[in-house]
Amino acid sequence: MAKPAAPDFHQLESLGEDIKRYVLSILGNDLYPPDPFRYYSGLAYAIRERLIRMWLATQASYYDSMSKRVYYLSMEFLPGRFLMNYITNMGMEDGCRQAAADLGFSLDDLAEEERDAGLGNGGLGRLASCYMDSMATQRIPGYGYGILYDYGLFHQRIVNGWQEEEADNWRRHGSPWVIDRVEHLYEVKFYGRSEAYTDPQGVLRYRWAEADTVMAMPCDILIPGHGGKHVTNMRLWAAASSTGFSLRDFNQGDFLGAMQSKIHSENISKVLYPNDEPIQGKELRLRQQYFLVAATLRDIIRRHKKSGPGFDEFPDQVAIQLNDTHPTIAVAELMRILVDEEFLGWDEAWAICRRTFAYTNHTVLPEALETWPADLLGRVLPRHLEIIAEIDRRFLLEVAAAHPGDQGRQNRLAIIDPASRRVRMAHLAIVGSHKVNGVARLHSDILREKVFPEFDALYPGKFTNVTNGITPRRWLLQANPALSRLITARIGPDWTTDLDRLAELLPLAEDPDFRKDWRAAKRENKKRLARYVLRKSGMGINPDTLFDVQVKRMHEYKRQFLNVLHVVTLYNRLRRDPHLAVPPRTVLIGGKAAPGYFMAKRIIRLITAVAETVNADDAVRSRLRVVFLPNYCVSQAEKVIPAAELSQQISTAGMEASGTGNMKFALNGALTIGTLDGANIEIMEAVGRENIFIFGLTAKEVEATRAAGYDPGRRVAADAELAEALDMIGRGYFTPSEPDLFAPILDNLLRHGDYYLVTADYRACLEAQDAVNALYLDPEAWTAASIRNTANMGFFSSDRAVLEYAKNIWNIEPLGE
Ligand code: 26V
Structure with a gap:
């Protein structure tokens, strides 16, 4: 007798009808007018039902084994x-897109309804x-x-x-x-x-x-x-x-x-x-x-x-x-x-x-x-x-x-x-x-x-x-459809569960046609982000500028302040020389400060102040823009990271345990500018020293510098650009009506020994940024480096990480098929 067919949990044919039924029965709502939130919910319940069936089957196999x-x-x-993650992981994307379209919606718009x-x-x-x-x-x-x-x-x-x-x-x-x-x-x-x-x-x-x-x-x-x-x-x-x-x-x-x-x-x-x-x-x-x-x-x-x-x-x-x-x-x-x-x-x-x-x-x-x-x-x-x-x-x-x-x-x-x-x-x-x-x-x-x-x-x-590792399903497959399609077209779909396969992209870094496609995918993501920023903040950003991004919780050790010092210095250089040979940049910074963290909140205020000044200055208008992205969260990260070209990972060495954002950016083809901290070190080893911008003190040097009694004053006195940037911040250049606003930040630096060694790493950071500019002016070389970043990120899959836990710590074997 023939084996009964495996149950089809997905049942895509009835999806449209199911959605409507859920809108009516669970949500108790009219189908008209067609409200996107209701239809999002209806779709979600239809997916949930299919998921529960599959889960029951999994549970049974646990008990069996x-x-x-x-x-x-x-x-x-x-x-x-959850919605798009469920849909991609269950392989229901085409069916769901169709069902949404039949009901008069785009699936992406429905997905945006979810909190x-x-x-x-x-x-x-x-x-x-x-x-x-x-x-x-x-x-x-x-x-x-x-x-x-x-x-x-x-x-x-x-x-x-x-x-x-x-x-x-x-x-x-x-x-x-x-x-x-x-x-x-x-x-x-x-x-x-x-x-x-x-x-x-x-x-x-x-x-x-x-x-x-x-x-x-x-x-x-x-x-x-x-x-x-x-x-x-x-x-x-x-x-x-x-x-x-x-x-x-x-x-x-x-x-x-x-x-x-x-x-x-x-x-x-x-x-x-x-x-x-x-x-x-x-x-x-x-x-x-x-x-x-x-x-x-x-x-x-x-x-x-x-x-x-x-x-x-x-x-x-x-x-x-x-x-x-x-x-x-x-x-x-x-x-x-x-x-x-x-x-x-x-x-x-x-x-x-x-x-x-x-x-x-x-x-x-x-x-x-x-x-x-x-x-x-x-x-x-x-x-x-x-x-x-x-x-x-x-x-x-x-x-x-x-x-x-x-x-x-x-x-x-x-x-x-x-x-x-x-x-x-x-x-x-x-x-x-x-x-x-x-x-x-x-x-x-x-x-x-x-x-x-x-x-x-x-x-x-x-x-x-x-x-640590990150899941390539959410952070590449789902968040970056443009790049995923390109990768799959060249090396097939297996990279999604075997990320080392991305190494097959390496030879393609030498292929001008592939590089062109790679740039086109990045540009699509940059346009998508520009639309998002426009929608959320009313501000226009130009997709033909270098997208330089730092998104993470606000903390002194993560040194968003060092990023600001670079921005202020770049601003000063551009004002002095409007024809300076650097690529135009859009600096995007986002992150939440803990409600009681005084200094982190001040740094947010500094970023918004610098942004107001820089963005209002016609002298640098087309060369530099600064954006603070409010409410950084997972769904925002999914839009920001695929659009990034430069990923800032600049913590004081020895203080960021690992970082995982660093991995998400590199996986999406951003080049890292960073310190030898946390997983940055392993990322450097994986992508190659020439495909990453490393600067600053090492963890050992940080320790020695502190032990020797670091004197920020001497450093500032010896560096005219640093002194100028600090002076502008301290004198209220960016907040003329409240000139003392940033005094506490400067006090921390100049009077309390600059514990996070911002001034110590400033010059090295600027030099690394010079190298960024030089490479970006050569789009073919930049793109090749970008491809090599993605291609070498296999190790940073969370699949590898959990398998290591399973073997070395949990003593658990994965279940068979
Ligand atoms: C906790 C607290 C508690 C009170 C004072 C301020 C403060 C600051 C940071 C934390 C961190 C809690 C633990 C944490 O989230 N660690 C992060 O874990 C990530 C995953 O392993 C890792 O990638 C990050 O580097 C690490 O900061």
Whole structure:
């Protein structure tokens, strides 16, 4: 008998009818007048239905294979929009374009109706989303676990040149991608006290008494892999009050008090914290972290028990990846469950924990290393503090055994800092994990040699590196159709899941016809971006200028200020010599400043001020334009990055752990101007020193320069152009009505030692920009370098990265076909 045909989950014939049905039945709306948002939603529900069918098939294959699974725990995910990603990954693009057209819409316009899911701050959250895409594509049985915030990262508006924040109520009009699983609610406890008791066998045990409870509701977002055959799942928890509201309070006549406790519980998943000044000490943030961890571990253990084996096999079935220290309380929570609830012995439980967890560090900034006051942690999670203290006590015995009498070492390594009584979450994560990784080679070296050398000595082999990666599906295939079409026409479509195949483009860098096509694709993207900028800001930019782009969170270490100094210097040179032999440039800068980050907000104001002055100056009008792009986010990145020709990656060496924007730009054929920091180093090695503009101090030189007591004043005095640019900024040239506006920025530089070494790298940066100009004036040479950048980016695929995690950290095999 013939094998039954595989089910066709896509069913494109009925798509148009399905869309209309959803507009009517789910949205309860008229088909007329044809409102794009309604039709976007209708299409989204039609896609969702097909996706759910495929997901159910994937789940069945997981259970069949009984494979080990990985759980990626992250307080942040930054998926952006879903619609086009689903459509491209499921291979439904042609069908959807047709269906949209039949209904009188363009698919691209419908896609623009979707609000970004901005449930992350920046690199760390976006990395998590790239890894979800790659796990699904590479058939690694994995789940993402996070929080379904009602409000994602704030929306940025620019008002009179300043950043203003607006709440990002991203699900105000509902989200078709979020599937509420009301049937799997868990209770999460907080507060109360730890109570000792003796069990019937006479053993001393502990339980969590008089706790408050909050309900965690799982909400799933499905993640289809490329080709659509494998679908995985991101489970995000939403908080709900455990009772509608406290009936006891209500009966006593305290209606508002009763509502208050409901609000207190539901606050937990209300809003994502922007990585602001210290979140340390913010009780709500700690409750968010525990909420994620407690609900997730309950879910993992439920699934583990359902599949059969006992706890000794737990680490053979479960790998848990801690995305930074944010979910590290999981170490204490798993110990609590195993010891207090499953009644395992301490040593056995501890061995299970260590084999289960692995920790990724994403920053060496001292102000970003998380610590919690022991008092606060003990009040919110009383039993966990006891468990952490016991882990610490046993750990310090180990340290003492390795280094007898070295009390200083014990104090430095202690999980609970004896001086400040703060819990160092990174220490807990290192001690509780079997692997700790940095996110680029330099960063991993710095972790081992500078940040945690004594841990490295204690645990040889625990520290390792996995250089970050990005998904080529979203960041090339989907974001850059013009270039993708060209690439596929020449080397076939397999690069989308095997990015090393891009190397087949290398010989084409020598082919003038191919270079012409390459330039045409870039030009199309530049025109698309110009239309976008015009629509959003009313400002016209010229696609025949060099598009020089820096988009990322605003932070002093990322040195947007150095970029501004280059712009001001270029402006001065052009004013002095209008015929200067440099290509006309459009400098685009975008990024959000944390709401409480004074200096970053000032730098935004400086950029908008310089832009106003430069753009109003007829003397340089056709030679230089400066644009601040408001509200940088994933969907904006998808328009900006494919249009970029020059990618600015200019952090102070040693401070940017990896960067992932750097990879997205180079993949789309932008040339990098950058420092030897983070993954820039590996990008340079991949694309070749002659296809990238590297400048500035190395990480080692940065360290030595600071140690020698750097004097910015001397440097400025010796460099007339630098002195001029700083003087203009400091004297109010760009803000004549408020001449002192930028005094704090200059003070930082000139009076407080220029910690980020902007003045130290200024001259080298300008020289690198001279080299940029020279190459750009030779379009054939520039294009060849651009092709070589794309062609050599295979290594930076997140497919490679997750396969490395799977092999070296998770000990998981990808599933077969
Ligand atoms: C955290 C905080 C917390 C409070 C003070 C200011 C501040 C500044 C930065 C951070 C960074 C949090 C971790 C993070 O997002 N790291 C980024 O992770 C990316 C993915 O690994 C990596 O590419 C970036 O280089 C790294 O900055």
